[in-house]
Amino acid sequence: MDIHKANSRPTTFAGSEYFTGKVMMDPIVTAPEPARVRALRVSFSPGARTNWHTHPLGQTLYVISGVGRIQKQGETIQEILPGDTIWIEPGEKHWHGAAPDHAMSHIAIQEELEGKHADWLEQVTDDEYQK
Amino acid sequence: MDIHKANSRPTTFAGSEYFTGKVMMDPIVTAPEPARVRALRVSFSPGARTNWHTHPLGQTLYVISGVGRIQKQGETIQEILPGDTIWIEPGEKHWHGAAPDHAMSHIAIQEELEGKHADWLEQVTDDEYQK
Numbered sequence: 032m033d034i035h036k037a038n039s040r041p042t043t044f045a046g047s048e049y050f051t052g053k054v055m056m057d058p059i060v061t062a063p064e065p066a067r068v069r070a071l072r073v074s075f076s077p078g079a080r081t082n083w084h085t086h087p088l089g090q091t092l093y094v095i096s097g098v099g100r101i102q103k104q105g106e107t108i109q110e111i112l113p114g115d116t117i118w119i120e121p122g123e124k125h126w127h128g129a130a131p132d133h134a135m136s137h138i139a140i141q142e143e144l145e146g147k148h149a150d151w152l153e154q155v156t157d158d159e160y161q162k
Numbered sequence: 163m164d165i166h167k168a169n170s171r172p173t174t175f176a177g178s179e180y181f182t183g184k185v186m187m188d189p190i191v192t193a194p195e196p197a198r199v200r201a202l203r204v205s206f207s208p209g210a211r212t213n214w215h216t217h218p219l220g221q222t223l224y225v226i227s228g229v230g231r232i233q234k235q236g237e238t239i240q241e242i243l244p245g246d247t248i249w250i251e252p253g254e255k256h257w258h259g260a261a262p263d264h265a266m267s268h269i270a271i272q273e274e275l276e277g278k279h280a281d282w283l284e285q286v287t288d289d290e291y292q293k
Contacts, residue, residue, distance in 0.1 A: 036245075060249055067273070070271055111165065115166065115167050
């Protein structure tokens with residue numbers, strides 16, 4: 032059993048390769064094999080968001096604070112609020128992030144397949160984000 | 163993509179078969195195959211706790227409110243607080259729950275193997291809990 036106290040692992044900032052705006056990450060778990068789940072807390076500043084991306088085994092988001100946005104390719108942007116859970120199917124192209132005037136923090140849970148848990152794609156443009 | 167709003171799925175009460183005291187559960191995800199992750203929010207009243215149990219592929223707990231306790235068999239009881247993450251290895255016999263005078267809520271994340279994500283054992287006696 033490993034207990035990681037809340038103050039024991041520093042927050043990191045997500046790189047601009049896969050994100051737009053200021054995004055912070057706090058680790059929850061990277062389970063060793065044969066388990067394959069990965070979870071982290073992700074905190075988006077207002078206007079910040081992921082690139083478009085997919086997950087080989089899907090992803091679960093659980094919103095814990097703020098006001099957020101999520102979009103599946105080809106559908107309209109949806110607002111997400113604390114307590115909301117989102118299940119994203121394997122291979123489903125999507126993005127998520129904060130609302131333009133609100134921060135948003137969620138827990139992200141995904142499983143790793145063949146060494147990766149996400150396939151990163153192009154940026155979400157300001158035009159796409161503002162729609 | 164499935165969005166479950168915070169008010170769309172009712173809270174359930176855990177049965178006394180595997181828990182002592184009042185324990186409430188809110189669903190987060192039961193991912194369909196080939197994914198195998200299950201997650202839920204579990205809220206323990208003061209003094210409430212799980213039975214002793216193990217997980218075939220381990221378990222991650224992420225404390226979101228209150229003051230809790232966790233114990234691995236053969237070790238001393240540890241206090242857990244909001245923001246703490248606990249990784250429990252596959253097969254590790256343990257229990258978790260609230261402190262005697264405080265409620266505690268955590269997110270529990272585990273993977274299912276051959277149709278189950280936990281093996282439930284005997285109750286945690288008051289003597290064991292108070293140590």
